[in-house]
Amino acid sequence: MTDPLIPFSPHDTHASEPEARKVMSLPLRFRLNQEDVEIHVQDPTVPLLDVLRGDLGLTGTKSGCAIGYCGACTVVVDGEAVPSCVQMAGLVEGRDVRTVEGLGGPDGLDPVQNAFVKCSGLQCGFCTPGHVMALRALLDEDPDPGEERLRETVDGNYCRCTGYVKILDSAREAVELERAARVAREAR
Amino acid sequence: MSTAELPVTATDLDRTVLPPVIGSPVERIDAVEKVTGRAVYAGDNWAPRMLHGAVVRSPYASARILNVDTSRAERLPGVHAVVTGADTAGVKWGAFRPDLYPLAVDRVRYVGDEVAAVAARDPETARLAAGLIRVEYEVLPAVLSLDEALAEGAPLVHGDAPGNVAHEFGFDRGGADAWFDRSDVIVEGTWQTTRQWHGSLETIGCTAEWSQDRVSLWVNTQTPFLARQRYATALGLPLRAVRVVQTEIGGGFGGKSGDDNTSVICALLARRAGRPVQLVNTREEEFLASRPRIPMRYTVRLGFTKDGLVTAKDIEVIADNGAYTGKAQAVLGAATVRHDALFNYRAVRARSRLVYTNLEPTGALRGFGNPSADWAVGQAWDLAAEKLGIDVPDLFLLNAVESGSVSPHNHRISSCELKQCISKAAKAIDWEAKRAARKPNRGLAMGVSVHVSGRRSFGDYDGSSAIVRLTEDGRATVIVGEGEIGTGAHHPRADRRRRTRPARRGRLRDPPRHRPRHARTRRARESGHLCRGQRGQAGGRTGLPRSAGVGRPPTRSARRPVVGGERHCARTGRGRRRGPGERTGGQDRACRAVPAERPADRRHRLVRQPLRVPRREPVRQ
Numbered sequence: 055m056t057d058p059l060i061p062f063s064p065h066d067t068h069a070s071e072p073e074a075r076k077v078m079s080l081p082l083r084f085r086l087n088q089e090d091v092e093i094h095v096q097d098p099t100v101p102l103l104d105v106l107r108g109d110l111g112l113t114g115t116k117s118g119c120a121i122g123y124c125g126a127c128t129v130v131v132d133g134e135a136v137p138s139c140v141q142m143a144g145l146v147e148g149r150d151v152r153t154v155e156g157l158g159g160p161d162g163l164d165p166v167q168n169a170f171v172k173c174s175g176l177q178c179g180f181c182t183p184g185h186v187m188a189l190r191a192l193l194d195e196d197p198d199p200g201e202e203r204l205r206e207t208v209d210g211n212y213c214r215c216t217g218y219v220k221i222l223d224s225a226r227e228a229v230e231l232e233r234a235a236r237v238a239r240e241a242r
Numbered sequence: 243m244s245t246a247e248l249p250v251t252a253t254d255l256d257r258t259v260l261p262p263v264i265g266s267p268v269e270r271i272d273a274v275e276k277v278t279g280r281a282v283y284a285g286d287n288w289a290p291r292m293l294h295g296a297v298v299r300s301p302y303a304s305a306r307i308l309n310v311d312t313s314r315a316e317r318l319p320g321v322h323a324v325v326t327g328a329d330t331a332g333v334k335w336g337a338f339r340p341d342l343y344p345l346a347v348d349r350v351r352y353v354g355d356e357v358a359a360v361a362a363r364d365p366e367t368a369r370l371a372a373g374l375i376r377v378e379y380e381v382l383p384a385v386l387s388l389d390e391a392l393a394e395g396a397p398l399v400h401g402d403a404p405g406n407v408a409h410e411f412g413f414d415r416g417g418a419d420a421w422f423d424r425s426d427v428i429v430e431g432t433w434q435t436t437r438q439w440h441g442s443l444e445t446i447g448c449t450a451e452w453s454q455d456r457v458s459l460w461v462n463t464q465t466p467f468l469a470r471q472r473y474a475t476a477l478g479l480p481l482r483a484v485r486v487v488q489t490e491i492g493g494g495f496g497g498k499s500g501d502d503n504t505s506v507i508c509a510l511l512a513r514r515a516g517r518p519v520q521l522v523n524t525r526e527e528e529f530l531a532s533r534p535r536i537p538m539r540y541t542v543r544l545g546f547t548k549d550g551l552v553t554a555k556d557i558e559v560i561a562d563n564g565a566y567t568g569k570a571q572a573v574l575g576a577a578t579v580r581h582d583a584l585f586n587y588r589a590v591r592a593r594s595r596l597v598y599t600n601l602e603p604t605g606a607l608r609g610f611g612n613p614s615a616d617w618a619v620g621q622a623w624d625l626a627a628e629k630l631g632i633d634v635p636d637l638f639l640l641n642a643v644e645s646g647s648v649s650p651h652n653h654r655i656s657s658c659e660l661k662q663c664i665s666k667a668a669k670a671i672d673w674e675a676k677r678a679a680r681k682p683n684r685g686l687a688m689g690v691s692v693h694v695s696g697r698r699s700f701g702d703y704d705g706s707s708a709i710v711r712l713t714e715d716g717r718a719t720v721i722v723g724e725g726e727i728g729t730g731a732h733h734p735r736a737d738r739r740r741r742t743r744p745a746r747r748g749r750l751r752d753p754p755r756h757r758p759r760h761a762r763t764r765r766a767r768e769s770g771h772l773c774r775g776q777r778g779q780a781g782g783r784t785g786l787p788r789s790a791g792v793g794r795p796p797t798r799s800a801r802r803p804v805v806g807g808e809r810h811c812a813r814t815g816r817g818r819r820r821g822p823g824e825r826t827g828g829q830d831r832a833c834r835a836v837p838a839e840r841p842a843d844r845r846h847r848l849v850r851q852p853l854r855v856p857r858r859e860p861v862r863q
């Protein structure tokens with residue numbers, strides 16, 4: 055018996071399970087933190103945030119509001135900071151996604167992360183990955199953004215704890231550390 | 243020379259061998275975890291076979307529940323448990339006045355009241371199932387403001403609270419009437435505050451797992467010990483059967499102090515499903531189910547001599563409790579009494595009432611009643627300053643308490659620099675200049691306030707003590723009830739342990755937390771001391787598995803998604819097995835290699851994980 059209120063039931067398909075899965079899931083391929091990934095999603099309109107956190111277990115990206123306001127879920131898609139809670143997963147097909155897990159490495163933090171550690175630009179830390187990713191995208195685009203742009207970027211992410219002073223300090227420090235890193239790279 | 247190189251002698255134990263503390267920058271011990279996204283908040287927890295919960299809430303402010311039909315939700319594939327009020331212990335709970343059922347029984351009392359809950363294999367299915375639960379209500383008249391609630395013959399929010407008064411108290415110390423008679427200037431006014439939400443960036447959430455008749459709750463609560471007691475009551479369990487482990491907390495501000503039902507419902511779902519369940523509020527639910535600041539209507543009357551000396555204060559407070567009590571009773575206590583310690587009142591009189599309404603329950607929010615009270619009383623002081631022709635800071639200075647003052651409640655003030663503070667603040671904000679340049683219809687104000695300062699107005703909270711246990715290896719375990727909510731509370735503890743060296747040999751170290759986390763400050767690294775802030779954990783000795791199951795999500799390699807078209811589970815053969823009735827999707831979308839059983843080596847791997855501290859060179863590879 056089908057229940058009209060239950061939108062879908064696999065009992066109806068009479069298909070064996072692997073077949074059913076094939077019918078129901080769509081492959082989604084994209085580049086995630088420098089790796090090619092292919093996953094299967096049932097619904098390409100689900101938020102990228104849910105795919106990252108739920109399917110891929112990358113919980114560094116946080117959900118604060120889930121409606122595109124707070125910036126806690128910020129990831130970088132093709133160099134642009136986007137709130138992943140309002141980014142349809144299907145639309146990242148073939149694109150390059152970076153999350154906070156992709157920054158730094160086993161033996162060194164990203165300059166932006168370093169700046170937050172150094173300036174204590176965090177309290178509860180829930181907004182921090184979002185801030186870090188937004189600033190990362192900014193510095194990739196413009197390694198020497200003026201105060202104005204730094205403020206604009208920080209403004210896009212809510213922080214309910216710090217009052218932003220230390221976050222702005224961290225942002226300025228990030229620019230400095232980024233410059234130092236660049237100089238060191240060029241010297242090599 | 244780093245501290246580690248200092249020879250530790252018996253005299254060292256008495257002498258302080260400390261680097262300077264105040265004014266020297268310290269790196270937060272949790273900073274690296276937080277900037278890398280590795281810190282595990284409530285919603286980041288993960289356990290094998292974990293389900294996700296969703297809650298059905300009342301759309302009516304006041305209604306009788308006639309029937310709850312869960313059959314459709316139960317038939318939805320992927321749903322593992324549905325609970326209603328009938329599945330609870332039927333016990334009311336609450337910090338002061340037990341009036342809240344874990345899930346509504348017979349009545350709902352505000353828009354958002356929890357009626358039923360579902361656990362399913364992924365959040366989408368859970369929400370879908372929640373939408374399939376049909377609840378029949380008989381809508382009842384509601385009281386939606388203080389005036390409606392206090393009106394003659396108003397409908398009662400709770401049958402056992404006549405006149406909708408949940409709590410009432412008052413005092414008259416020093417004979418207020420007599421002092422008002424002797425006053426030259428009397429000012430009076432009424433001020434009203436509104437609900438204000440914490441808006442923590444992280445919403446309230448919990449992961450619950452049962453082991454026989456005992457439950458472990460991984461909760462983002464600010465007060466693990468108090469929460470444990472309350473959850474035990476709500477679940478009808480002895481204290482020993484409940485363990486509360488504090489996860490990382492994405493902001494609390496009073497809203498995560500364990501007065502809401504989320505964790506209790508999560509535990510009920512996990513018991514019914516026989517599997518771990520995670521329940522995290524959506525942002526919308528957070529506005530319905532956290533406990534915002536209490537709206538208070540504050541009527542203040544102050545008496546002064548013509549020289550500006552305060553004589554008496556008389557206040558009447560009516561506070562909007564909302565539908566359930568939580569901590570509002572204590573908050574009201576603070577809002578009524580605490581500011582009496584600020585000025586040399588000869589007499590104080592108060593009458594406070596906590597009033598039930600069919601609105602969202604209220605509770606603690608930054609300042610615990612003080613901001614509302616000090617704002618209202620401060621306005622009355624402003625009126626008085628105007629009437630007396632004395633500048634506000636001067637009037638404050640004339641009347642402020644100092645060391646040795648005794649309040650009308652007979653609280654002896656042993657140390658106090660309120661006067662110095664007022665003078666300094668007036669200078670720092672350039673009060674005189676601002677006052678001279680004051681424009682009409684532009685606010686200019688200065689206020690004073692006092693918070694806990696060694697005198698708390700309720701008894702079961704012990705925030706200032708610690709248990710220190712010296713362990714077999716010469717290190718120390720510090721057990722404290724004050725939760726870390728982003729304030730860096732663990733740092734001073736880890737720091738102090740290093741600095742005070744109670745153990746003669748060996749070093750100080752925290753016990754492993756519910757999952758191993760290693761953090762070393764720069765100084766700790768230099769001194770070779772490993773320090774870890776301890777996350778509050780209440781009920782750790784219940785013999786429950788020490789979080790072998792619930793912790794961070796599987797490591798990257800374990801959860802690496804399908805790469806290059808090959809499905810991980812096909813390769814390892816370890817994919818979660820589905821029952822014939824289960825639909826794929828949600829959690830299973832990625833088909834990740836989630837072991838069906840908790841692997842024996844998981845705990846092992848967690849415990850043995852090598853200390854991984856990223857070096858912090860400012861160089862990006």
Ligand code: FES
Pocket residue numbers: 116117118119120121122123124125126127128137138139140
């Ligand atoms: S969670 Fe995406 S913007 Fe708030």
Ligand code: FES
Pocket residue numbers: 176177178179180181182212213214215216443492493728
């Ligand atoms: S540090 Fe808590 S929200 Fe920013």
